[in-house]
Structures are given as C-alpha cells and as structure tokens.
Amino acid sequence: MQRTTLDVWVGLFVVGGLAALLVLALKVGNLSAFGISHSYTVYADFGNIGGLKVRAPVKSAGVVVGRVSDIEFDNKTYEARVSLNLDARYHFPVDSSADILTSGLLGEQYVGLEPGASNRVLAAGSTIRLTQSAVILENLIGQFLFNKAQGSSGASGAAGQ
Amino acid sequence: MIDWFLDTFGGVGQRVLHGVRRLGYATRFFLLTLAKSGTSFARFGLVVKEIYSAGVLSLVIILVSGLFVGMVLGFQGYNTLARYGSESALGVLVALSLVRELGPVVSALLFAGRAGSAMTAEIGLMKATEQLVAMDMMAVDPVARVVAPRLWGGILSMPLLSAMFSAVGVFGGYLVGVVLIGVDEGSFWSQMQAAVDFREDIVNGVIKSIVFGIAVTAIAVFEGYDAPPTAEGVSRATTRTVVTSSLVILGLDFIMTAFMFRG
Numbered sequence: 001m002q003r004t005t006l007d008v009w010v011g012l013f014v015v016g017g018l019a020a021l022l023v024l025a026l027k028v029g030n031l032s033a034f035g036i037s038h039s040y041t042v043y044a045d046f047g048n049i050g051g052l053k054v055r056a057p058v059k060s061a062g063v064v065v066g067r068v069s070d071i072e073f074d075n076k077t078y079e080a081r082v083s084l085n086l087d088a089r090y091h092f093p094v095d096s097s098a099d100i101l102t103s104g105l106l107g108e109q110y111v112g113l114e115p116g117a118s119n120r121v122l123a124a125g126s127t128i129r130l131t132q133s134a135v136i137l138e139n140l141i142g143q144f145l146f147n148k149a150q151g152s153s154g155a156s157g158a159a160g161q
Numbered sequence: 162m163i164d165w166f167l168d169t170f171g172g173v174g175q176r177v178l179h180g181v182r183r184l185g186y187a188t189r190f191f192l193l194t195l196a197k198s199g200t201s202f203a204r205f206g207l208v209v210k211e212i213y214s215a216g217v218l219s220l221v222i223i224l225v226s227g228l229f230v231g232m233v234l235g236f237q238g239y240n241t242l243a244r245y246g247s248e249s250a251l252g253v254l255v256a257l258s259l260v261r262e263l264g265p266v267v268s269a270l271l272f273a274g275r276a277g278s279a280m281t282a283e284i285g286l287m288k289a290t291e292q293l294v295a296m297d298m299m300a301v302d303p304v305a306r307v308v309a310p311r312l313w314g315g316i317l318s319m320p321l322l323s324a325m326f327s328a329v330g331v332f333g334g335y336l337v338g339v340v341l342i343g344v345d346e347g348s349f350w351s352q353m354q355a356a357v358d359f360r361e362d363i364v365n366g367v368i369k370s371i372v373f374g375i376a377v378t379a380i381a382v383f384e385g386y387d388a389p390p391t392a393e394g395v396s397r398a399t400t401r402t403v404v405t406s407s408l409v410i411l412g413l414d415f416i417m418t419a420f421m422f423r424g
Contacts, residue, residue: 003206006209006210006213007209009213009217010209010212010213010217012217013213013216013217013220013318013321014212014321016220016321016325017320017321017324017325018321018324020321020324020325020327020328020329021321021324021328021363021367023328024324024327024328024331024363025359025363027331027350027354028256028260028327028328028331028353028354028357028363029260029354029357029358029359029362029363030354030355030357030358030359055358055361057355
C-alpha cells in the first residue's frame, strides 16, 4: 500500500479513537455537567445517613447544585459528617437545612438543601446546623405496626366497656 | 513403584521449571524491547505501519462486535429491568457494563485473536525463513527494527479500539432500547450521565485497555520471536499467543477490577 494512504488510514483511526473517547467522556459520562474547579465545600452532620453514598447529588428545589464529596464518622459526636461540594454559582443562607431524601420509593438517596431566611450566606468550610437524617424504612414500619397494635388494643378495650 | 511415581510426577517439576524459565526469558525480552524502542520513535513511520496492521485492520471486527454486544445488552437488560419496572435505567446498565468491563475485555480478546496471532505468525515466519538472522548479519538489530515497532503499534492501538468498542456499543444499546423497544430517550441518556463518572469509570476502563494492550502485544511478539523455526512451531506459537493472552487478559481484569471497583 502507498505510504500516504497508509498514513491517512492511521490518521483516521487515531481521530476515530479519540472521538470515541470524547463521546464517552461528554455524552456517556458527566464530565461536562459539573466542573470541580468552581466549587466550595460545606459540612453537615447527620444522625443517620441511611444509604447515602459519595457522589450522590445535592439538590435544591429539585436542581442539582452539588455533590456529596466525602462521608466520615465523627467519633466525638457519634454522627456522620458529610462533605457537600457545592457549585460556586449558588449560595445558600446560613440557616438552610440539609435533609437526606430518596428519589422515588426505591431510588437513590440524595441531599436536599432547603434554603433558610438569613441574609448571611454559607461560606466555604462552614457547617449546616439544621439537618434531618434519612428515613429508615424498617423504623417506619416498626412504628406503624406499634401504633396499629396500640390502636387496636385501645379500640377493643373501649368496646369492652 | 518408584518408577511409576517418577514417570507420573517427574514431568510436573520439569514443566514448572520450564514455565518459570520461559516467564523469566519473556520478561527479559520485554525489557530489552522497551530499551531498544528508541529507534521506533525516531522512525515513527515503522510504528504507523504497525498501527495500520494491528489497529486499522482490526476496526471492522471491533466495531461490528461492539454494535452487536451493545444491542444484545439492550435486549437482555430491558427484559430484566422491565420486571422491576426500571426500564429507564437501561442506559446505565449498558454504559457501565461496556465502559467498565466489556469494552476493554472483549476488545482485548478480539485484538488477541485478530492482531496478536498475526503478529506472532509474522515474526515467527520471519524467523523460520531466516530473515531475522539476515538482518542481524547486516547489522540491523531485529528487536529494534521488527519487534519494538509492533509492540508500540499494539500498545497505541488497543485503548483506541476499546474506546470505539464502548462508544459503538452504547449506540447499539440506544438503537435497541430507545429506537426499537421505546424506552424514554431522555431518561436513557440522563440516567446514564448521572451514573457514569469520568474518573471512576471511563478513565479506569482506559487504564484497563492500556494494560491489556501491553500484555497482548508483549505476549504476541515474544511467542513469535521464541517460536521454533518450523511450520509446526509457528502454528503452535500462534495458538499459544491466543490462549495465553486470553487467560492473561481475564486474570489481569479480575485483579484490576478488584482494585478499581471494590468500594
């Protein structure tokens, strides 16, 4: 084969390979979605994080405003300390609350930020005071059964009188 | 009694020793090739020619296989996911299985069969027809002139081939899932993008394919160079290339997956 045609084919091959990588990075992956360079970190302590995982989204009003960057156990407070990497474009009042919510009944868990009313905004490295732990389904069912049992025994007692 | 014992088990030790010796020789040969790779980069045309025969000529089988693997994933994934009412996660399933595992592994297996065997046969025949000796006589180092460009051509081609395999596979999954079955297009792509991480999934897949590329081509050129210079020897070496590199790919994949995706 001619030298130049060979070069053309190899060139096309390399371009195709790099284009495939680019497609994987931009279309399949989320490289374009969230830049790491323009973000700030705030912390939130939760009594129970349930099934929250690193890289779970942080949403406010349903919009993804950041990601969970780290989760560790604080041995002084015995709570989970969650680092939230927030997009630098968004600012939240200091009295905002962070809740661990679930998308759908069995979906993945995410952190919901509910903005407060203060004029001061959360600075990088600050801690969110108001938090609400994940809802543990087993506890809910246990409570429900407990209430149900109490309710029915109370009702039968009333009927007996 | 002792004779029977020796006859039965005497070969085991010899075979292990032979295997260890060959492994050592292969490692030394690989390092020697790396040390003599300077010429390949000074005369990059040699590598370009090998990228053509290892990479460009493997394109058809890689692209067609990728498309079909993606389409099959689309069908099978849909069947299972629909049972749990989560068809919208089809994109995640197709993309993650391709980018993390199937892309690098299947394309490396195909590469071993398509390009690795050709490399072994070529070098082995050059040895059998005494071309390598002739080169040596003319003060041309056969390792630098013949082996090193093939090694680098294979190493450079493999990640590109595996990226194309994954990209085409995702497209195949899209064709079956969205176009044919009718999964919602928006959730197909958006759930995929939410779940696939660039660093965790795509870069790890590329690292895997680079390692496979090094392993397959190193095995292929060594088997070719080490082949007995007979017709039977070359044919056995070619078979060994495909068998050994397939096993090495699967073993390395297990080890790398254990390290990369343990958490």
